[in-house]
Amino acid sequence: MPPPYPAITVPQTPAQIEAALADLAASFPALCTLDRFPDKSVEGRDIHFIKIANGSGSNRPVMVLIGGVHARESAPPDALIRFAQSVLVSHDGGSDITFPAMSCEPLPSGPAVDYPDFTILASDVKRIIDAVDLYIAPLINPDGRLFDQLHPPSSFTGGWRKNRRAHADPAKIGVDLNRNHDIAWKFEDYYDMALYRADYPTGPAEAVDESKDTYRGPSVASEPETANVQWIVDTKKPAFFVDIHQFGRKVLLPWGLEDNGDDPTMTFSSPAWTGKRDGLRPGSLSLPLTGPDYKEFVTDDAPHFVRKNLGFIGDTMRDAILASAGVVLGSTAPDPRRDHSTFEVAQAAVLYHPVGGGPVTGTTHDYAFRKQFDDPARAPVFAFGIESGHEEEAGFHPDYASPPGHYAKIEREIHAALIALGTIAAKLGKPCLVATATTGTPDHPDVVTLRRFRDAWLGPRFDRCYYRISPPVARYLLAHPWARAAVRHGLVGPAAALLRTFPEPATRAPGRTPPERTAPGRTD
Amino acid sequence: MSLVQIAGSAEVLRAVVAMPEIEDVRASLVTLDDGNLRVAAYASDEAVEAAVAAGAVVVVLVSTEAVAEQQSRLAAVIEQGRGARGEV
Numbered sequence: 001m002p003p004p005y006p007a008i009t010v011p012q013t014p015a016q017i018e019a020a021l022a023d024l025a026a027s028f029p030a031l032c033t034l035d036r037f038p039d040k041s042v043e044g045r046d047i048h049f050i051k052i053a054n055g056s057g058s059n060r061p062v063m064v065l066i067g068g069v070h071a072r073e074s075a076p077p078d079a080l081i082r083f084a085q086s087v088l089v090s091h092d093g094g095s096d097i098t099f100p101a102m103s104c105e106p107l108p109s110g111p112a113v114d115y116p117d118f119t120i121l122a123s124d125v126k127r128i129i130d131a132v133d134l135y136i137a138p139l140i141n142p143d144g145r146l147f148d149q150l151h152p153p154s155s156f157t158g159g160w161r162k163n164r165r166a167h168a169d170p171a172k173i174g175v176d177l178n179r180n181h182d183i184a185w186k187f188e189d190y191y192d193m194a195l196y197r198a199d200y201p202t203g204p205a206e207a208v209d210e211s212k213d214t215y216r217g218p219s220v221a222s223e224p225e226t227a228n229v230q231w232i233v234d235t236k237k238p239a240f241f242v243d244i245h246q247f248g249r250k251v252l253l254p255w256g257l258e259d260n261g262d263d264p265t266m267t268f269s270s271p272a273w274t275g276k277r278d279g280l281r282p283g284s285l286s287l288p289l290t291g292p293d294y295k296e297f298v299t300d301d302a303p304h305f306v307r308k309n310l311g312f313i314g315d316t317m318r319d320a321i322l323a324s325a326g327v328v329l330g331s332t333a334p335d336p337r338r339d340h341s342t343f344e345v346a347q348a349a350v351l352y353h354p355v356g357g358g359p360v361t362g363t364t365h366d367y368a369f370r371k372q373f374d375d376p377a378r379a380p381v382f383a384f385g386i387e388s389g390h391e392e393e394a395g396f397h398p399d400y401a402s403p404p405g406h407y408a409k410i411e412r413e414i415h416a417a418l419i420a421l422g423t424i425a426a427k428l429g430k431p432c433l434v435a436t437a438t439t440g441t442p443d444h445p446d447v448v449t450l451r452r453f454r455d456a457w458l459g460p461r462f463d464r465c466y467y468r469i470s471p472p473v474a475r476y477l478l479a480h481p482w483a484r485a486a487v488r489h490g491l492v493g494p495a496a497a498l499l500r501t502f503p504e505p506a507t508r509a510p511g512r513t514p515p516e517r518t519a520p521g522r523t524d
Numbered sequence: 525m526s527l528v529q530i531a532g533s534a535e536v537l538r539a540v541v542a543m544p545e546i547e548d549v550r551a552s553l554v555t556l557d558d559g560n561l562r563v564a565a566y567a568s569d570e571a572v573e574a575a576v577a578a579g580a581v582v583v584v585l586v587s588t589e590a591v592a593e594q595q596s597r598l599a600a601v602i603e604q605g606r607g608a609r610g611e612v
Binding site for chain 2: 010011013015016107108149150151152153157158159202213245247248250252344351352354355356357387390391392394395397399
């Protein structure tokens with residue numbers, strides 16, 4: 001179907017979502033390619049995803065967006081399809097993405113909140129698509145989605161959450177894919193269970209009970225849908241990963257396992273901590289009087305400042321959503337749009353504590369996040385979960401009609417957040433860490449010259465080597481001014497000057513036109 | 525089954541979300557200005573009554589009847605569309 005694409009007025013079935021992906025690849029062959037996950041769903045359905053990119057090369061940052069992990073969360077797959085349509089139409093025609101002014105009627109009885117029109121500039125979309133390899137897998141769990149759509153819940157649950165792994169007992173069908181990933185899946189090995197249960201008695205029991213919504217599965221990554229998520233993370237190597245869920249207006253930061261900490265000896269992979277991690281919040285009365293309060297390590301070292309930038313990126317997505325709603329950032333004047341559009345940015349492990357839910361294991365975004373700790377050459381990885389929507393927008397099943405405008409509002413918010421994230425990804429690029437450390441800025445002409453040469457001529461093998469070696473070198477240089485000056489004047493400056501004496505093609509591989517790149521964003 | 529907001533102290537909410545026939549949506553948990561907490565949940569009418577009796581403040585966002593009607597209607601529309609498109 002050629003654009004313009006009609007608004008989505010009914011939650012799309014898995015077949016419609018598959019058809020929409022194929023249609024985009026056929027309609028925009030220069031920008032969009034269709035690919036299939038290696039594993040079919042447990043009921044035998046093919047699952048596809050698309051790649052959107054203008055340009056190629058091993059140095060382009062990768063952003064992976066997934067949705068539909070939980071079956072009943074109807075909005076994210078549809079919003080991701082709309083997002084893909086929006087950015088492709090925008091890039092192809094140089095047109096802005098426009099959302100008209102709208103009203104949304106929050107439950108239970110309004111009053112309606114008016115939102116102004118919202119525009120995403122074509123230049124912003126172009127900047128992202130020209131610089132970033134964008135992968136969109138809108139529906140990870142098609143079996144569960146179709147079951148939820150055709151079987152309104154008869155009990156007190158809000159719908160079907162898990163996949164459709166067969167079981168002779170209907171009450172035990174399915175696995176929670178977001179507890180099945182290879183990150184502390186066997187939580188009995190990760191936590192000191194006696195300590196953990198002191199504050200969170202129900203969580204572990206539910207995760208091993210097949211009849212519960214959070215059943216973790218019979219073994220790690222047992223489900224084909226889980227294997228697909230792990231495959232796209234492992235093979236596409238995203239620096240930016242987002243799993244969009246529903247509902248609660250949250251931007252969730254890693255870790256889900258534990259509170260974040262700064263002790264590099266406290267890691268999920270450390271055998272010294274097997275079965276000894278408490279999982280408890282600081283100050284918990286259940287913590288032993290002696291011994292450390294375990295916190296899962298997140299580096300905040302140069303050059304990537306991962307912990308700081310997780311918060312920065314989360315805040316940026318939150319602010320982008322507020323701005324899309326017409327909220328004046330920084331103003332404290334009463335504004336119903338702020339009341340109904342503010343996403344809380346919080347670490348996933350902390351979120352559930354007050355009502356007795358503990359940290360969580362086996363989640364998608366913790367799996368993506370762990371990759372930089374398994375392989376430092378993969379750093380940085382910024383992974384997020386977004387809980388789109390709200391109970392006042394009808395929970396798992398928002399109304400797609402306008403009024404009340406529940407789905408339309410969620411779709412706008414997801415667009416705003418993802419464009420903000422993509423803009424950061426486009427600016428980050430793959431930085432020249434050593435050269436940046438010596439000059440103090442990624443925008444210095446010498447750094448830009450070296451980066452262009454690297455992007456044009458040096459391949460993945462160089463990348464792997466460089467990104468393994470350069471972070472500690474950059475840290476050393478940042479800490480030692482004399483070394484920084486020596487490398488700056490003895491290596492970086494002369495090398496850049498030499499490259500500039502060559503004609504322009506010297507920094508451009510034959511037959512390739514490197515995309516226009518903006519200066520990489522600061523990572524400090 | 526209705527869609528509700530349940531508010532109260534941490535102690536009250538811990539007790540309420542452990543009740544049968546209440547499925548809290550933990551990602552919806554927020555801290556209110558007065559220090560109390562609020563979480564969304566799907567709950568049977570009996571469970572709502574029990575939550576109120578336990579000291580929680582419950583706001584019904586979508587009633588049991590409305591949830592059932594909306595979801596049944598949506599399922600019918602989706603089923604009809606699948607048939608028209610020949611989806612299997």
